Amino acid sequence: MKAVLKLCLSLLVMASGILIAGHSKADAAVIFSDIPAGHQAFNEITYLAQGKIVSGDISGKFNPKANVTRAEATAMIGRVLNLNGNKRKTVFKDVGSANFASGYIQSAVDKNIISGYSDRSFKPNGLVTRGEMAIMICKAFDYSFGNSSSGAAQAIKNRGIDSGVEDGTFGFNRTSDRATTAIFLARAINADLRTNHSVSFNKVKYVNTANLNVRTGPNTNYSISGKLNIQDRVATAYQAGSWTYIKSDSGITGFVLDSYLSVNPLPTTGGSADDTPNEDGTPSSPLSSQTIVIDPGHGGKDTGKIGLNKVKEKDINLDVALRLKAIALKTPFNIKLTRENDTFPELRDRVAFAKQAKANIFVSIHSNAGKGTGAETYYYSSSAYNPHVADSMALAKFIQDRLTVALDMKDRGIKNGDLHVIRENSMPAVLTELGFLDRKEDFDKLNNPDYRQKAAGAIYMGILDYYQKKGYNVDSLYSYASN
Numbered sequence: 001m002k003a004v005l006k007l008c009l010s011l012l013v014m015a016s017g018i019l020i021a022g023h024s025k026a027d028a029a030v031i032f033s034d035i036p037a038g039h040q041a042f043n044e045i046t047y048l049a050q051g052k053i054v055s056g057d058i059s060g061k062f063n064p065k066a067n068v069t070r071a072e073a074t075a076m077i078g079r080v081l082n083l084n085g086n087k088r089k090t091v092f093k094d095v096g097s098a099n100f101a102s103g104y105i106q107s108a109v110d111k112n113i114i115s116g117y118s119d120r121s122f123k124p125n126g127l128v129t130r131g132e133m134a135i136m137i138c139k140a141f142d143y144s145f146g147n148s149s150s151g152a153a154q155a156i157k158n159r160g161i162d163s164g165v166e167d168g169t170f171g172f173n174r175t176s177d178r179a180t181t182a183i184f185l186a187r188a189i190n191a192d193l194r195t196n197h198s199v200s201f202n203k204v205k206y207v208n209t210a211n212l213n214v215r216t217g218p219n220t221n222y223s224i225s226g227k228l229n230i231q232d233r234v235a236t237a238y239q240a241g242s243w244t245y246i247k248s249d250s251g252i253t254g255f256v257l258d259s260y261l262s263v264n265p266l267p268t269t270g271g272s273a274d275d276t277p278n279e280d281g282t283p284s285s286p287l288s289s290q291t292i293v294i295d296p297g298h299g300g301k302d303t304g305k306i307g308l309n310k311v312k313e314k315d316i317n318l319d320v321a322l323r324l325k326a327i328a329l330k331t332p333f334n335i336k337l338t339r340e341n342d343t344f345p346e347l348r349d350r351v352a353f354a355k356q357a358k359a360n361i362f363v364s365i366h367s368n369a370g371k372g373t374g375a376e377t378y379y380y381s382s383s384a385y386n387p388h389v390a391d392s393m394a395l396a397k398f399i400q401d402r403l404t405v406a407l408d409m410k411d412r413g414i415k416n417g418d419l420h421v422i423r424e425n426s427m428p429a430v431l432t433e434l435g436f437l438d439r440k441e442d443f444d445k446l447n448n449p450d451y452r453q454k455a456a457g458a459i460y461m462g463i464l465d466y467y468q469k470k471g472y473n474v475d476s477l478y479s480y481a482s483n
């Protein structure tokens with residue numbers, strides 16, 4: 001038994017390995033020796049095997065003409081929907097917990113996909129019919145079918161999943177062999193396999209996570225057909241269990257976990273500090289509603305610039321950011337870092353993070369190299385991208401002034417910079433370069449923890465200066481910079 005299992009497993013692993021890029025039908029490789037490329041159910045069987053929903057026997061055959069029992073059919077549907085297949089007690093008197101499909105059978109009862117017979121039996125070894133397959137699929141995929149056999153047959157026909165048998169009827173009482181069962185299931189999951197492709201993508205949703213994999217089928221055995229970013233808009237067609245079949249604005253189709261989609265877009269603009277003030281000119285929202293996102297540049301595989309003594313920019317940036325966080329935690333501000341460890345979020349993920357946090361200001365911390373000297377701070381000057389040009393400029397100036405004084409650095413000034421994290425953001429956003437890591441005068445400071453504490457305090461005070469100009473009373477908060 002163990003050997004058999006092992007063989008089956010290695011077969012499956014091999015199959016999925018070969019097919020990793022094979023989401024288009026034509027280039028799929030042959031998996032089963034009795035299902036050659038020309039077989040009428042080749043695409044469907046191959047597709048299900050990719051998702052480990054079906055497998056072959058130990059000799060590598062699929063046996064397309066073999067019968068399918070009701071228990072086997074239920075287990076396949078259970079795997080399609082990612083139901084809990086752990087063997088357990090069921091409501092049926094003839095399905096004990098030792099039955100290989102007991103978990104899927106009970107899960108299918110819980111999901112109202114099967115109900116068994118009135119005498120509390122399920123007849124697990126009975127052969128599944130085409131009609132039973134049609135009804136189970138209608139229930140599993142939530143097709144409306146009026147709870148009738150003819151309604152189920154019509155729902156299946158309308159979708160191009162199956163068109164009936166040679167005598168023109170649906171063949172409701174005929175048994176559904178392995179090939180037929182595979183056709184039913186694969187076409188229910190994947191609209192591209194249907195004879196009628198008219199799936200309507202009719203509900204708009206928004207991706208709520210960064211770097212979302214879109215897959216060719218509804219489980220992680222399926223290969224990745226594309227990636228989506230947080231906030232991307234998709235249109236949804238239908239669900240296979242907890243996975244949703246989507247089409248993105250950029251044309252990617254495939255499956256994503258439904259929990260990664262939201263009905264409403266995430267807020268795209270932080271309520272910036274220039275929210276309409278009260279009539280007396282005081283700010284309309286308290287400091288405690290202000291969120292500051294600090295972005296320590298680089299990280300992980302991306303060292304950033306390499307300075308003297310092989311000091312890495314990513315480490316200097318992170319240390320200053322963590323010190324800044326420690327200061328801000330004593331104040332009413334909400335402070336969030338795009339990374340708190342030696343990790344590498346993509347630039348777009350840093351922007352997405354700030355937007356999702358509804359940041360009011362965004363400060364990216366970097367260090368320079370290239371034999372220059374001094375500190376400089378960037379803002380982005382085209383309101384076609386980030387609309388907060390004036391505020392970004394003001395914030396850059398305040399931080400720059402504080403930094404050059406605190407670190408006794410040459411003042412390279414504030415500059416317009418076409419940099420992703422400040423251009424693509426939707427709140428006042430700046431990027432500061434503390435100094436040059438390959439220049440001895442600058443390096444000696446940035447390599448010294450006391451100076452990094454001063455740098456953190458300087459950025460913090462620059463932020464306070466900015467809020468003070470916005471009308472907030474921040475006088476009492478300056479003392480934290482040096483504590």
Ligand SMILES: [Zn+2]
Pocket residue numbers: 297298304305313366367
């Ligand atoms: Zn950098």
